Amino acid sequence: MRAVVMYGPGDVRVExxxxxxxxxxxxxxxxxxxxxxxxxxxxxxRGFNEIGKPARMGHEYLGVVEQIGDDVxxxxxxxxxxxxxxxxxxxxxxxxxxxxxRCIHQVMMGGIGTQADYALIPWxxxxxxxxxxxxxxxxxxxxxxxxxxxxxxxxxxVAAGAGPGKTVAVVGDGAVxxxxxxxxxxxxxxxxxxxxxxxxxxxxxRRFGATDIVTERGAAGIAEIKELTGGYGxxxxxxxxxxxxxxxxxxxxxxxxxxxxxxxxxxxxxxDGSDLFxxxxxxxxxxxxxxxxxxxxVEAIMTGQIAPGVVFDLTLPIEEAAEGYRAMDERxxxxxxxxx
Amino acid sequence: MRAVVMYGPGDVRVExxxxxxxxxxxxxxxxxxxxxxxxxxxxxxRGFNEIGKPARMGHEYLGVVEQIGDDVxxxxxxxxxxxxxxxxxxxxxxxxxxxxxRCIHQVMMGGIGTQADYALIPWxxxxxxxxxxxxxxxxxxxxxxxxxxxxxxxxxxVAAGAGPGKTVAVVGDGAVxxxxxxxxxxxxxxxxxxxxxxxxxxxxxRRFGATDIVTERGAAGIAEIKELTGGYGxxxxxxxxxxxxxxxxxxxxxxxxxxxxxxxxxxxxxxDGSDLFxxxxxxxxxxxxxxxxxxxxVEAIMTGQIAPGVVFDLTLPIEEAAEGYRAMDERxxxxxxxxx
Numbered sequence: 057m058r059a060v061v062m063y064g065p066g067d068v069r070v071e072x073x074x075x076x077x078x079x080x081x082x083x084x085x086x087x088x089x090x091x092x093x094x095x096x097x098x099x100x101x102r103g104f105n106e107i108g109k110p111a112r113m114g115h116e117y118l119g120v121v122e123q124i125g126d127d128v129x130x131x132x133x134x135x136x137x138x139x140x141x142x143x144x145x146x147x148x149x150x151x152x153x154x155x156x157x158r159c160i161h162q163v164m165m166g167g168i169g170t171q172a173d174y175a176l177i178p179w180x181x182x183x184x185x186x187x188x189x190x191x192x193x194x195x196x197x198x199x200x201x202x203x204x205x206x207x208x209x210x211x212x213x214v215a216a217g218a219g220p221g222k223t224v225a226v227v228g229d230g231a232v233x234x235x236x237x238x239x240x241x242x243x244x245x246x247x248x249x250x251x252x253x254x255x256x257x258x259x260x261x262r263r264f265g266a267t268d269i270v271t272e273r274g275a276a277g278i279a280e281i282k283e284l285t286g287g288y289g290x291x292x293x294x295x296x297x298x299x300x301x302x303x304x305x306x307x308x309x310x311x312x313x314x315x316x317x318x319x320x321x322x323x324x325x326x327x328d329g330s331d332l333f334x335x336x337x338x339x340x341x342x343x344x345x346x347x348x349x350x351x352x353x354v355e356a357i358m359t360g361q362i363a364p365g366v367v368f369d370l371t372l373p374i375e376e377a378a379e380g381y382r383a384m385d386e387r388x389x390x391x392x393x394x395x396x
Numbered sequence: 397m398r399a400v401v402m403y404g405p406g407d408v409r410v411e412x413x414x415x416x417x418x419x420x421x422x423x424x425x426x427x428x429x430x431x432x433x434x435x436x437x438x439x440x441x442r443g444f445n446e447i448g449k450p451a452r453m454g455h456e457y458l459g460v461v462e463q464i465g466d467d468v469x470x471x472x473x474x475x476x477x478x479x480x481x482x483x484x485x486x487x488x489x490x491x492x493x494x495x496x497x498r499c500i501h502q503v504m505m506g507g508i509g510t511q512a513d514y515a516l517i518p519w520x521x522x523x524x525x526x527x528x529x530x531x532x533x534x535x536x537x538x539x540x541x542x543x544x545x546x547x548x549x550x551x552x553x554v555a556a557g558a559g560p561g562k563t564v565a566v567v568g569d570g571a572v573x574x575x576x577x578x579x580x581x582x583x584x585x586x587x588x589x590x591x592x593x594x595x596x597x598x599x600x601x602r603r604f605g606a607t608d609i610v611t612e613r614g615a616a617g618i619a620e621i622k623e624l625t626g627g628y629g630x631x632x633x634x635x636x637x638x639x640x641x642x643x644x645x646x647x648x649x650x651x652x653x654x655x656x657x658x659x660x661x662x663x664x665x666x667x668d669g670s671d672l673f674x675x676x677x678x679x680x681x682x683x684x685x686x687x688x689x690x691x692x693x694v695e696a697i698m699t700g701q702i703a704p705g706v707v708f709d710l711t712l713p714i715e716e717a718a719e720g721y722r723a724m725d726e727r728x729x730x731x732x733x734x735x736x
Contacts, residue, residue: 313495327667340677
């Protein structure tokens with residue numbers, strides 16, 4: 057089968073690899089029908105994460121169940137499904153508390169690689185959520201977004217305490233940040249301030265519900281957020297980048313007692329204990345437990361309540377994966393779908 | 397009047413200084429009737445915090461109102477009062493959200509110094525809470541504890557999400573940690589694990605509601621907490637020390653999705669962003685908004701529901717303040733009350 061393999065920074069290839077087979081009775085194998093390139097895939101692409109050897113890529117996916125193990129009871133061959141970037145049993149105490157991304161049996165799908173014709177799905181009953189076979193291309197794009205970027209933006213908004221009466225600031229205008237705007241709007245936020253310098257992303261942010269745009273960054277960006285909020289700062293801030301600057305910007309833009317939901321995969325971030333102590337914010341984030349939200353997100357997408365799929369502004373056949381990575385790296389695309 | 401002044405590490409003196417006078421119409425001056433030495437006073441005493449010049453000390457206090465400014469309406473001369481270590485207007489958005497320790501008009505009482513015969517109280521209406529003039533010595537001790545250590549331990553327990561069904565771990569066996577145990581018990585926690593190596597403090601922890609004692613620290617301490625909690629970690633962890641080790645121990649002892657309430661004043665703490673990201677805990681803390689809790693704590697103390705004053709195991713006249721600092725530094729006392 058075809059699979060995307062990264063050999064090193066900037067070096068993405070599509071190769072023939074062996075098809076996966078069931079290894080445990082709780083596994084399924086799916087035929088991948090849509091996958092995509094994630095902002096987090098750019099870290100190794102840009103050389104910020106070392107990859108020791110050629111690495112299979114991808115952790116977002118829609119598919120059709122091809123095979124199931126003997127202990128898979130909630131799925132049948134032929135079911136259309138979506139899953140998150142972490143496989144989870146969905147039965148342990150951590151999963152039951154809604155933190156499936158830290159399931160005691162967690163398997164990172166990025167280590168398996170879903171930018172491929174087929175993918176092994178561990179803990180299939182706990183991981184996969186059925187989706188209708190009949191759907192529009194827009195709904196397919198939106199369901200694929202739910203696999204990671206929508207679910208992650210949603211978690212960030214929930215972690216930031218977005219809701220009625222709240223002013224939400226969003227640091228990061230990639231797909232996750234933009235879908236954090238959408239989530240904040242859906243959760244009833246009164247005001248949503250998107251921090252972005254790119255006209256196309258500002259427009260998408262406004263379409264998703266942003267009421268204000270701030271183009272300044274760092275101290276100037278924090279000052280502008282404070283000015284927009286009576287000197288207090290935002291109640292809720294979504295951090296969707298993962299750098300030292302973005303974390304400081306997010307914490308600095310938040311009022312005492314406010315909440316920061318951080319989902320940008322942290323790279324070389326060191327938080328000063330005294331600064332954090334004095335800030336008095338709530339800080340919560342990490343790998344998003346997308347599985348917690350998937351059933352509701354599928355419902356909201358299929359009923360037309362939300363249409364997050366518009367973040368995909370480039371669709372390529374999987375053979376052209378390298379071009380997709382390049383477009384996202386150069387920011388000529390926000391999010392790239394790969395078709396199979 | 398007499399006042400405690402720190403000249404440098406280990407050098408605490410009692411001197412004659414000028415009595416305070418009203419400077420703003422929202423001020424009050426109180427005659428201090430009881431004050432005490434705080435664990436945080438030990439940071440400069442031990443040379444970890446630089447003090448440029450001789451510094452007035454103390455931020456915990458009970459007193460009697462002596463003078464009030466023209467804009468003080470809720471208090472009268474002669475009222476017995478308690479206040480927190482931060483003066484606050486109690487009317488700004490931050491105060492109304494329950495974060496009076498970060499009031500936009502906050503004044504740190506430590507900069508004024510309450511280890512003295514009299515103290516200026518800014519924002520008197522917002523800062524001070526009336527207490528009965530008639531009370532037992534035990535109630536007086538408990539009310540003094542409410543001024544900081546009880547209020548701080550209570551905030552830590554609330555920030556850690558302590559409540560019914562929860563297993564709470566407590567890092568730090570000073571007065572704040574011990575009163576965090578008491579708060580967790582009052583908030584209905586199912587199980588409370590105190591981390592302590594000192595027999596006397598273990599005993600007090602058990603008296604306040606600890607169900608388990610862990611004597612190990614660091615990785616071994618984390619491992620023991622995990623073993624006690626089915627491999628998952630505590631739901632709620634109170635951090636009441638403020639060092640790199642204690643923060644790592646607190647985060648490490650907490651399950652994914654759990655809550656860390658940190659109130660130890662952070663010293664040379666750097667949190668690694670990746671570790672925090674992966675931990676998936678909720679992190680909340682800082683200078684405790686004691687004022688939020690004071691009315692309820694006064695009520696609980698006066699009705700005999702709680703007796704936190706037992707943390708005072710040494711009482712000295714203010715002239716012997718130096719001996720009080722030494723006793724806490726050498727851990728021969730948990731908490732020292734100074735009488736006037």
